[in-house]
Every structure is written in C-alpha cells, then in structure tokens.
Amino acid sequence: MIDFRYHLVSIVAIFLALAVGIVLGTNLLQDPAIKTANEMTRQLTQTNEGLRGELDVMKGREQVHQEFITTLTPQLVQGGLAGEQVLLVEAPGASSTYRELTEQVLAEAGAKVTGRLLLLDKFFDPKSAGVLDGLVNQLKPAEMAFPTTATVHDKAATLLAATLMTADPALAGTPNEATSAVVDGLQTGGFIDVDFIDDNDEPLNRATLAVLYSPDAPYEGDNAESQAAALVSVAGGIDAGGKGAVMAGAAATSAAPGGAITALRDDSETAKRVSSVDNVDMPEGQVVIVYALREQATGGVGQYGTGAGATAFQPVTPSPAPSSTESGS
Template sequence: MEDDDVIDFRYHLVSLISVFLALAVGIVLGAGPLRDTISDQLTGQVEVLREEKEALRVEVDENRRAIEIDTAFIEASAPALLDDVLPGYRVAVATLPGVTDDVAAAVTQRIEQAGGEITARVELSADWAAPGAESARGDVADTARSDLSGISSSETDDVVLGTALAVALTDADASSPRVPSSRATSVLEALTDGGDALVSVQGEAAPADLVLVLTTPQVPLEPDATVDPELEPTNVTWALTLAATAEAAPTVVAGYAAIDTDLLVRVRGERTVTTVDGLGTVPGQVTVPLALAAVAAEEEPTPYGSGIGAQDPLPATQELTGPPALEPAPDPTGTDAPGSPDDPTATDDPTGTDDPTGTDDPIGTDDPSATDGGDGA
C-alpha cells in the first residue's frame, strides 16, 4: 500500500472516530446536565409560538368581524347615500376579459339604486391589448378612423380604438337620445365585425351619457415567481386605450389596485381617468355611482378608494338634476302630431272659429259680396 493511501485511510478513520465521539458526548450531555436546560428552552420557544399564533388568530377574527360590521353598515347606508345620485343618467358598462357576472351584476344594481339606467352592456376581448393582435387591431382602427371626426392620421391605433369605443357607446342621433347616430352604428359595426371581434354586445344597446369600464385583478405573485413579460405591454395598451375613451366621453374605470401589476394601477398612471378600486367589495361597488356622478359634474379625474395610487376614499356628493337631454323628434301619433294643440303648424284649428264655414268664412258676414247675408236689397 502506498504512503498516500495509508494517510487517506488514517484520515478517514480519525474523522469517523471524531464524529462518533462528538455524538456520544452530545448524548451524554443532553441526557445529563444539559437535559433540563435544553428542554426548558424548547418548551419556552414552543409556548411563545403558540401564544403568537393565538394572538394572530384573535386579530384576524377581530379584523374579519370589523369588516363584516363595516360592510353591513355600508349596505344599510347605501340607499340613502345613493338616492338620486344619477337621476335618469344612462350608463354603458364595458367589461374586460375575466370580469365575473356576479361583480357586473352587483355594480349594475348600485347604478340602478342611484337612479341610473344601464343602456348597453358590452364585453371587450383580449385582442384589444394582446401583444400578438397588433395587426387585427390596426385593421379595425383603419376601418373606424374614417368615421371619427378630429382623429388625425398620426394617432396611434390605441387612441383610435379608445375613441371608437366611446363614440359607439355614447353618440346619439340628433333627433333622439335613444337612437344611436349613424356614426355610432358604423363604428360599432367595425368593432363587432368578424369572428375575432373586439366587442361583443349583450342584448340591445342604446346611447349612454356615461361609460363604466370594469377591469380584473392581477393574481398576486409567489415570492419566487417572475412577472409575465407580456403583462406590462398589455397593461400599457389598455391604459392608453381607456385614456382615449375617457377623453372622448365621461368615463370611470373600476377595478383593483392591490399590487403594482394590477391594470388599474397602470391606468392611474395616466392621470386623466377617474378610477375606483376595490371593485369586488361593497365599498368599491357603492363608490362607482358616486364616481360616475363626479364625472358627470365634470370634476377633475381622481383615483378613489384605498388601494395603490388612491387619492380620496369617496367622491364629494354631487347634485345632478338630470342628464343632458336632446330634443326628441316629433311624434306623428303624439301630442306634437299635425292638428294637435302643440303642433306649431296648426295654430288655427280648421274646425274651430276660423273654420271657413264659420264667422270668418269668406262667404259669411265678412264676405264683401254678401253684406246682407248674400241677398241684395
């Protein structure tokens, strides 16, 4: 056996003996003089952890109970708080992919509770902002661009489509607030055309005074997870599009602002759109009609709620008397029909005192040819 092999063997043998000696010493000390000390330390640490767990459980229960009480209070206060907040205002609701029916229904209920009316419900597809759908968006934007006045050829597709959404949902015919204008109809056709349409309409759609866009939350990331590289450009596209919608029509965007990657946080970065966070909670849902009223009153764009970027928890109360009304078209079967008292073309009733057969009849007493009733003296 070579010298190196002898040294290696002796080294390993000594190391193994040292490990067993250390283990034996540990067992002796642990079972002897250090037993009570170690046991007491472990018992104390377990007790501390148990107390901390119990304190956290109590705190969680108290917080949950406080939230339940606050929610019940807001629920009870909502009818008085929202009474006549949106008197007769027409609201179009647009939902992004992933918004649940329960959330949309809860917000709709609050708007109606405030005196508003939902005149259109539309769903926006993911292609509005998907990084791989630029070409399809460009085609729709080119089709809609010709119907949008004031849109220059240099405007981006995001601005064109955001403006198109506002026009499609709010532009009314000059003769009736209930009838979409020809421009709105043409733009909506462009947005809903094809198998991969950007917009799908639920039921009948009538022009609205206000637009409400509902967004979804971003799922919180795990500590070691990485952000989807497509998330940020998608959020940017949505934010630019919705900013253009708000520029073209009174608009509120409601959603979630719990983490930095939530879409609503990016929308708030534009500083040109009124937003509401906490959409999945009763406080957030009650705030939505109040924010719509603030937009109708032409208040400055403000982020409402308690999430990231929020400025005020609640909008100031507005006293609205009603939406801006258009003069309705004359109804041939109603009070403005020809021959009715309110018809401007019928100031004299042909069957009344000015009837040609009456006192002003040219063949009657005022007839120059019949001074004595038509008989000569």
C-alpha cells in the same frame, strides 16, 4: 514492534470514548433543552391564539361594517345618476362579481345600463395590432380623422366612443345608425363582444357615462406595459365620447405594480380626465363609483380609493345629481 491488535484496541478505545462523551453530553443537556423548547412552544401557541382571536374580531367587525354599508347603499346613491345611461366595459380577466354588484348599485342610483362591451384578448395582442388598425380604418366614418400620434388603441377607442357614447342628452338612450356595422365588424374580427342587458338583438343604445373594469390581476410578461397602456387608451377615448368615465378595480391588484389603475394614474394626461376607484371589492367602493360618475358628469375628476396613487377615498363633497343638460369631462 506494535502489532495489529494494538492498533485495533486503540481505535476501539477512541470510538468508545467518543460514544461515552456523546451520551454524557446528551444527558446533561437533555432537561434544559427540553424545558426551553417547551417554553418557546407554549409562548408561540399563546401568541398564535391571541392573533387568531384578534383576526376573528376584525373579520366580525368587517362583516358588520359591510352589511351596514350595503343596507344604506340605496339611500346613499338614491337619484344620484337619474336619467343617465351607463355603458359597462370589461377588460379580459375582469371580475364578473364586481360588475354585477355595480349594476345593482347603478340601478339604485337611477341610471340605466345600456349594455356591456367586452374587450377580448385579441384586442390587446400586439400581434393583432395591424389587423385591428386596418379594421378600424375600414369601419370608421369618412369624416373621422385620427391624430398622427394616435396609437391603434387610441383609434379603436375613438371609433367605439363615437359609436356607443354621447354627451348630448337628446341622443342618450338611442341607437347610433353606425353601431351595428362597427360592433359586427369588430366582433367578427374577434376583438370585442357585446352583452345586451335587455336580452334583445337591437344595437346598443348610446350611453352618457361608462364604467371600465380592470383585470382582476396585474398585467405580467413582456406585453404587460403595452396592454395596460391600451386599456388606458380605451378609457381616455370612451371618456372623450361622453360625459365621462370611471375605471374600477381592486386595490390589491389594479392599483398594484402592473395594474391598470396604476397605469391610468401614472398617465398624467388621462388622469386629468378619467376617474378611478380602486376599492370596487368593497360595498363603499360601489357607492364611490356612483359619486365619481356623478362628479364626471358635472365636469370633475378624481382618483379614489385606498391604493397607491389615490388622492382621496371619495369626492370631497358628493356632487348633486346632474341635470340632463350638463356635460362632463
């Protein structure tokens, strides 16, 4: 009869054999495994150093490129927008850095910025659409009529454009009598805000052209599509009220899925009238904004930049500076 000690000895022998096998196997594989791992590490380190070197070269070239374009910008845009009045329109989340750069380039092109119109979050909130609609109907002139198919943002854009924009050179740079009432009403309602470039309390003067800055991130969430469509409506309305409008943003965000420029380019009717520039984050993009505004003032339109939907980097042939009597899109 096999007793307990026999079972115990057998179990110990089995585990001892396993331990010896593991030790022997590890010793046999240790040197080749370590050598292979060391070689892979060496190759990866070498590759990584090479890529880092290439990246540093590209960054250096990009910096020189940007400095070169920035230095030439005054010459590239000189007189391009002489005599034009430009309104800056900012959507919630738009980059103030890009807007400040544009202001400088617009001044170098001879344009005067009339002021900034800031569209607030409430303007795009579907829950506030009814209030905005009622306020627009209350503030609009009696003779102003909206198409039956107009959305609330179409109506708001039409009212703002009639108040702040003009295609008439004789009215450019002058205030509209209705400006204070419309702006004050929409401000009080929490839908817009304004920033006076000259730091005065006078009503914004009427502009002939406009630059709209898209959010610095794609729209997301359940209301993303309606918010993007609302900004496109504003662009279309502002464009119709003056000589033209350009929507500006960065390709990585605005011309990406959910981006405002993507929504504009996907709207075939609005894209026939409103231009876009999707590389506002690059010095050359600031130059192209001037060219696109100049093209708008002479009746042209285009989708420019490096992102999806861009038809060219810039207008094929930069238009000559428009005369004071020409109107645009």
